[in-house]
Amino acid sequence: GPEHLEFGMLAETTGVILSEASELNRMVDDLLTAAKKEGGSLKMVLEELEVEPVVESAIDLFRRQGMSLTVDCEPGVVSMDRHHVAQLVRNLVSNATKHGGPTIAIEGRAGAGTYELRVMDDGDGVPEELVERLFSRFVHQGETPLTTGSVGLGLFIAGMLAEAMGGNLGYERVDGISVFTLTLPLVAAEGEPGVDAAA
Numbered sequence: 001g002p003e004h005l006e007f008g009m010l011a012e013t014t015g016v017i018l019s020e021a022s023e024l025n026r027m028v029d030d031l032l033t034a035a036k037k038e039g040g041s042l043k044m045v046l047e048e049l050e051v052e053p054v055v056e057s058a059i060d061l062f063r064r065q066g067m068s069l070t071v072d073c074e075p076g077v078v079s080m081d082r083h084h085v086a087q088l089v090r091n092l093v094s095n096a097t098k099h100g101g102p103t104i105a106i107e108g109r110a111g112a113g114t115y116e117l118r119v120m121d122d123g124d125g126v127p128e129e130l131v132e133r134l135f136s137r138f139v140h141q142g143e144t145p146l147t148t149g150s151v152g153l154g155l156f157i158a159g160m161l162a163e164a165m166g167g168n169l170g171y172e173r174v175d176g177i178s179v180f181t182l183t184l185p186l187v188a189a190e191g192e193p194g195v196d197a198a199a
Helices: 002-038 051-064 082-099 128-133 154-164
Strands: 046-050 069-073 076-081 104-110 114-121 168-174 177-189
Touching: 002 082, 002 154, 046 051, 051 069, 051 076, 051 082, 051 104, 051 114, 076 082, 082 104, 082 114, 082 154, 082 177, 154 168, 154 177
Parallel strands: 069 104
Antiparallel strands: 046 076, 076 177, 104 114, 114 177, 168 177
16 A cells, blocks of 8 residues: 555665765765875784774674675684774675675684685675776776775775785685685684683
8 A cells, every 4th residue: 555655665765865865974984084195193902812803893784784695704813903894895895786686694713823704705806907906995997986975095005004914815716716815814723722801
């Protein structure tokens, strides 16, 4: 009936508003981070934290918007800035939703002294001519911004934050999957002594 249709329109409109507001918030966060970096006032508050809870918190808004995201993170305590890792993950997921395929997955694996967090999608991937400057500011493909609908800072900010935390961010194409890999110093893996993130 009319009430059902009205409710459906309201729910859809609310979803659009939530999505647009979160994207605007992400862009403002990126602009402020870039300004702090240029002004020499960007600070890292490093803590020893379990990875998965930080990732789950970072993508909560995407899930509330109805997006399906698979998360499979091995236990691992990493030296990180909680806010900036969340910002980095949101930027990678936002990039995947705009330019990747419909299937987006996040996985984390503990290695020898490092933890690798991967954001993957099954889209067409980055054009070969853009790969080398993928983490530069304002990347364009001809006259069209690669990061359409953004300020062109998302991947640049992500790479900068990774480096500021003593890690790095890379991109590769593996068996038809686009893989962005964040590598950070591992404090402890499962079965090793470390900091309890819930403490």
